[in-house]
Amino acid sequence: MFVKINRKQLKQEIRRGYIHVASTITMSVVMVLVVFLLGTFIIDHYKTIVVPKDIYFPRFTSIAKTHYSSVYLFHRHSLYSPSLTRVMEFTDSTGLVDLWHTISDEELMEKAIRVPRVSEDPKKVAFMFLTRRSLPLRSFWEKFFEGHEDLFSIYLHTSPDFNYEPPNSSVFYKRRIPSKHVQWGKPTMIDAERRLLANALLDFSNQRFILLSESCIPLFNFTTIYNYLMNANQSFLSSFDDPRKIGRGRYNKQMGPTITLKDWRKGSQWFEANRELAHEIISDKMYYDVFQNHCLPPCYMDEHYLPTLVNKVRSDLTTNTTVTWTDWSGGGSHPMTFAKKDITEVFINQVRYGSKCTYNGANSSICFLFARKFHPSTLEPLLKMAQMVFGFGP
Numbered sequence: 202m203f204v205k206i207n208r209k210q211l212k213q214e215i216r217r218g219y220i221h222v223a224s225t226i227t228m229s230v231v232m233v234l235v236v237f238l239l240g241t242f243i244i245d246h247y248k249t250i251v252v253p254k255d256i257y258f259p260r261f262t263s264i265a266k267t268h269y270s271s272v273y274l275f276h277r278h279s280l281y282s283p284s285l286t287r288v289m290e291f292t293d294s295t296g297l298v299d300l301w302h303t304i305s306d307e308e309l310m311e312k313a314i315r316v317p318r319v320s321e322d323p324k325k326v327a328f329m330f331l332t333r334r335s336l337p338l339r340s341f342w343e344k345f346f347e348g349h350e351d352l353f354s355i356y357l358h359t360s361p362d363f364n365y366e367p368p369n370s371s372v373f374y375k376r377r378i379p380s381k382h383v384q385w386g387k388p389t390m391i392d393a394e395r396r397l398l399a400n401a402l403l404d405f406s407n408q409r410f411i412l413l414s415e416s417c418i419p420l421f422n423f424t425t426i427y428n429y430l431m432n433a434n435q436s437f438l439s440s441f442d443d444p445r446k447i448g449r450g451r452y453n454k455q456m457g458p459t460i461t462l463k464d465w466r467k468g469s470q471w472f473e474a475n476r477e478l479a480h481e482i483i484s485d486k487m488y489y490d491v492f493q494n495h496c497l498p499p500c501y502m503d504e505h506y507l508p509t510l511v512n513k514v515r516s517d518l519t520t521n522t523t524v525t526w527t528d529w530s531g532g533g534s535h536p537m538t539f540a541k542k543d544i545t546e547v548f549i550n551q552v553r554y555g556s557k558c559t560y561n562g563a564n565s566s567i568c569f570l571f572a573r574k575f576h577p578s579t580l581e582p583l584l585k586m587a588q589m590v591f592g593f594g595p
């Protein structure tokens with residue numbers, strides 16, 4: 202009862218707040234438009250391009266309040282940038298982005314490499330799903346995304362013969378990218394990841410890029426995950442030196458001198474990258490070729506290529522850890538899969554808060570934002586807990 206009343210009051214407060222914010226925004230928009238038109242005129246006149254350097258690594262203290270600030274409105278309207286027109290080729294006549302295209306992987310990479318490393322309007326997280334067929338936990342994800350449409354983009358890489366579309370009301374509707382056959386652990390898997398990254402890089406507003414599988418779930422509500430990723434000053438790409446046979450033992454001397462045993466790293470496939478790191482990944486050809494030729498079973502490219510690459514080219518960009526939790530405690534080469542009976546509030550909270558790590562240099566008990574592997578049978582209990590445990594808004 203007490204809680205309900207408080208919620209009502211809170212809602213009213215929030216509504217009042219919104220009205221206030223809305224009027225402030227309207228005012229700002231008008232002012233910004235005037236400044237913008239003036240600016241465009243001047244820039245046009247002198248044919249110079251203003252590249253806003255200060256938005257390189259956004260250090261938002263409060264995302265929810267600042268992402269509509271006039272600064273970003275200005276950037277969003279800076280359509281005079283010539284590079285943007287290249288990206289616009291992917292929009293249809295109504296101005297909506299159509300992810301389906303017919304260009305080759307090579308052309309796609311070239312296009313993506315030409316897109317600036319610095320996002321002009323850094324406000325979206327790109328959720329890249331690498332799946333075989335449909336997403337069994339789709340309705341749980343839909344609840345997660347609900348109400349945050351401006352702040353994310355979704356990309357699906359599926360089996361090429363899979364052409365099912367969810368209902369047009371779904372956030373997953375028409376989000377498949379042209380896909381090719383993938384073999385687990387083989388270079389074709391890396392190709393799929395690069396394809397996802399390249400497609401996502403074409404959208405200027407994507408700032409963080411997270412790779413997910415069909416058995417992944419989000420561990421927190423959208424706001425929490427969004428703020429965690431957007432405020433992080435490094436990416437979460439796992440990379441470590443494993444002295445064992447299943448680590449260093451997979452190094453092949455023929456990879457030298459390009460890649461030495463000292464460079465060799467291992468890590469989880471499920472990475473998160475910021476725009477700059479995403480750019481580095483799709484730009485690499487040299488290390489990719491070495492891996493393609495010399496990382497053969499029992500060497501698996503998805504476990505070593507990105508960890509080694511990032512160590513070689515930009516080790517400052519990653520925390521060397523992943524934000525996707527996996528339970529390897531069962532031993533063997535496959536992680537635990539969780540089923541319906543495992544899904545309890547205690548278990549979920551254990552996964553959420555049961556670890557210690559550092560976040561932007563400070564101690565944190567939130568180390569994981571996503572978890573795998575969740576069997577399709579977990580959908581029902583997860584949906585039941587969506588609001589109370591996960592805090593997904595109605």
Ligand SMILES: *[C@@H]1O[C@H](CO)[C@@H](O)[C@H](O)[C@H]1NC(C)=O
Pocket residue numbers: 369370
């Ligand atoms: C969405 O699908 C429904 C039912 O299939 C259809 O009636 C409607 O016109 C569609 N809306 C759009 C915008 O395509």
Ligand SMILES: *[C@@H]1O[C@H](CO)[C@@H](O)[C@H](O)[C@H]1NC(C)=O
Pocket residue numbers: 440512516517519520521
């Ligand atoms: C990640 O690993 C690289 C290479 O091993 C190291 O140089 C870097 O300092 C590590 N980064 C962090 C945040 O620990």
Ligand SMILES: *[C@@H]1O[C@H](CO)[C@@H](O)[C@H](O)[C@H]1NC(C)=O
Pocket residue numbers: 434435517561562563
């Ligand atoms: C990230 O932020 C923390 C806290 O401000 C700082 O201590 C740390 O050096 C930063 N790391 C990088 C790589 O910028």
Ligand SMILES: *[C@@H]1O[C@H](CO)[C@@H](O)[C@H](O)[C@H]1NC(C)=O
Pocket residue numbers: 557564
């Ligand atoms: C962070 O955790 C480490 C070890 O868990 C501890 O030694 C250190 O004092 C903690 N730092 C802060 C600022 O709490």
Ligand SMILES: *[C@@H]1O[C@H](CO)[C@@H](O)[C@H](O)[C@H]1NC(C)=O
Pocket residue numbers: 422423424425592593594
């Ligand atoms: C999201 O979760 C956080 C922390 O669990 C909570 O404080 C916040 O109110 C939630 N946000 C929404 C919109 O439900």
